[in-house]
Amino acid sequence: MLKKLTAPLAVGALILAGCGGPDPGGDGPSVSIEQPAEGDELTAPFTVVVESSEELGTTESGNHHVHLYFDGNDGTYEVIESGNGEEYEVSADSPVLEGLEPGEHTLNVSLRNADHSAAGAEDEVTVTIGDGTGGGGGDEDEDDGGGYGY
Numbered sequence: 001m002l003k004k005l006t007a008p009l010a011v012g013a014l015i016l017a018g019c020g021g022p023d024p025g026g027d028g029p030s031v032s033i034e035q036p037a038e039g040d041e042l043t044a045p046f047t048v049v050v051e052s053s054e055e056l057g058t059t060e061s062g063n064h065h066v067h068l069y070f071d072g073n074d075g076t077y078e079v080i081e082s083g084n085g086e087e088y089e090v091s092a093d094s095p096v097l098e099g100l101e102p103g104e105h106t107l108n109v110s111l112r113n114a115d116h117s118a119a120g121a122e123d124e125v126t127v128t129i130g131d132g133t134g135g136g137g138g139d140e141d142e143d144d145g146g147g148y149g150y
Contacts, residue, residue, distance in 0.1 A: 029054050031066060031111040031121040034085075043130040044092035049085060050109055052121075056083045059114045067110045069096055074110060102131050 035049035036042060050066050057063030058081050066080040068090070076095050080088045090096065104126060111121040 029064070029111055029119050029121045031083075031109055032123045033107065033109055033125050035087075036107065036125060036127055038125045039127070040125075041128040041130055044094070044097060045089050048080070048088045048090060048107075048109075050080055050083045050088070050123075051085070052083045052111055054111060054119070057081055059116070062114045064114070064119055065112055067112050067116075069108050069110075070100055070105050072106065072108060074108070080109070097129075100129055102129050104128050 030051075030053040032051045033048065034051050035047060048068060052064065052066065054064040056065055059065060059079075066083060067074060067077040068080055068088075069075075069077040076098070078088075078090065078094060078096050082088070105128075106124050107127050108124045109122065111119040113119050
């Protein structure tokens with residue numbers, strides 16, 4: 001009798017396990033880079049705009065924030081504490097640009113909890129960094145117009 005009940009119960013448990021729980025890819029937090037666009041050429045200073053499904057704020061507020069970094073190097077980052085259409089300026093002396101050679105790079109953003117741990121949402125765009133950005137060098141008297149190198 002025990003064998004007759006065990007098999008249907010096991011099958012029922014497997015069916016229920018497959019049906020339950022939220023879809024891990026559908027309802028989690030999100031972050032996206034709205035500006036710059038894929039393929040843009042950047043010279044410092046330049047503007048970054050991010051959108052997030054979570055309220056952004058200072059780490060002291062307990063809200064999420066965004067780490068901005070290049071080429072997957074999340075050891076050197078800038079903290080973006082506002083989003084959803086607000087502009088964030090990356091200055092020429094930003095640590096994320098230090099040592100960054102001109103050429104093609106990946107601009108990464110990662111949504112973070114107040115304690116800087118990953119919140120599970122990331123985005124990236126490929127951009128071209130123009131001369132005069134990164135490395136802390138260059139001719140400071142030269143006016144390159146800043147912003148985007150369109």
